[in-house]
Amino acid sequence: MSEPKLPTRAEDFNEWYNQLVLRAELADYAPVRGCMIVRPYGWALWENIQAALDRRFKATGHLNAAFPLLIPKSFLEREAAHVEGFSPELAVVTIGGNKELEEPLVVRPTSETVIGHAYAKWIQSYRDLPVLINQWCSVVRWELRTKLFLRTLEFFWQEGHTAHATFEEAEAETRQMLDVYTDFAVTEAALPVIPGLKSESERFAGADRTYSIEAMMGDGKALQAGTSHNLGQNFAKAFDIQFLDRDGERKFCWTTSWGLSTRIIGAIIMVHGDDQGLVLPPRLAPFQVVIVPIYKNDAERAQVMEAVVGLQRGLTASGVRVKLDTRDGLTPGFKFNDWEMRGVPLRIEIGPKDIAKRTVVLARRDRPGKEGKTCVDWDSLGAAVAATLDDIQAALLTRATAFRDANIHDVATYDDFKAAVETGFARVWWAGDAALEQQIKEETKATLRCIPLAQPGETGTCLMTGRPTPTQAIFARAY
């Protein structure tokens, strides 16, 4: 049961987040440090995310498969940048069945290596290409500092792995999946993300190019919400993924990988949540509508419940995810607050007064208090619910976009830059290198989040080098 008060976001954004995750029953701490239990309400949200993404993966020709959890340690070592990037955070199994293993096994931190091994066996000819496979699984990275959903030792995600005959095809795939992520984030999660290219220093270990979608949280910090990598021929060469091409020549494949994790739940919380708690986008919410019946005695209860069950059946039949709150002994006021904390987009209040008029009260989560309440006839309830859910979905995106745009600052001086990253994103002309990024990071804690795909098509003066450049970059402090 929920406690009366959550810290406000302005008071302590971190504490607001930590308490909300627990109280909304999205997740809980596990007995092992840094691990997370995803509770049914959180998992239902993840299932809706999975369904929305999986639909898009299938529509672009991908198939799901399952690759093993354990990977020979030597596999990680075959790709130089990959092992350098991942070895500090590997969990290693050295004993099996009470015996020391001949070769240690790592718990997958990501699956490029085992999948590369399989692809080398499966791919012989250009006719075998492209290979387009995705898997839903969890991976383990031994992180030092963890936070529920944002960074845990084990996290749930999907990882897509594809192999192609040419660089151009691989690049097109990489960009296509970035577009899929962008579309998912905007359409389903109402997250106005910025798709862009990562700088060399932020690139995935083993990739030639890394793209990401970056989102702005409610405190102005950035969160990488999904990534898509063009791996070039790096893994193909490390795992000998070759094919015989039309021209009779043996060539290395071009591979990609792309992933999106339960971290996106953290983004949804921190972008849409308010001081009352979660605000879930209708398209992903486990419950889109909660019905709170109101009554004073058994006679009223019977009367109200009869009406409520009918209304619920109608809504469910039209495809709306409805929760009926039948808990006894709790006041309506308590239930209102409880479901608001859990982020249900729309609430139906129905009591004796409504029964008499054959109406209900509809309350929108995105508009607090009386302002968000309307009175609706039973006959038009289905249409009103559908329309209002759509409206909430759109309103969340509009609000988040306005917030983001108001907190992206175009800056031309380093002083303005420092001020900008205190509260939001800094957008700058950029011709710098990894050393300058490092310097900026040390001095301001801000990192180059991405070079947005959408560029102004003009030239400007680089913030640090003073050189003319056609490129703008986004810097921010990040989770």
Add this chain to the structure above:
RNA sequence: CGGGGCGUGGCUCAGCCUGGUAGAGCAUUCGCUUUGGGAGCGAAGGGUCGCAAGUUCAAAUCUUGCCGCCCCGACCA
């Protein structure tokens, strides 16, 4: 992994300084009255005081080690 803070019924915490055998509020269960924005009264159940050593006649309290959580750094999706 470095610096700081904190671990006492499910939750928030008091008690620790000055050792003497564990408390409050909320939550839970039961009963009655309540129920349109976080209900009231009454009763009941629930704690090897994070774990392990040590000091002591006696440890929640003192000492040491370990574990975990939170915050700040470095690392990262």
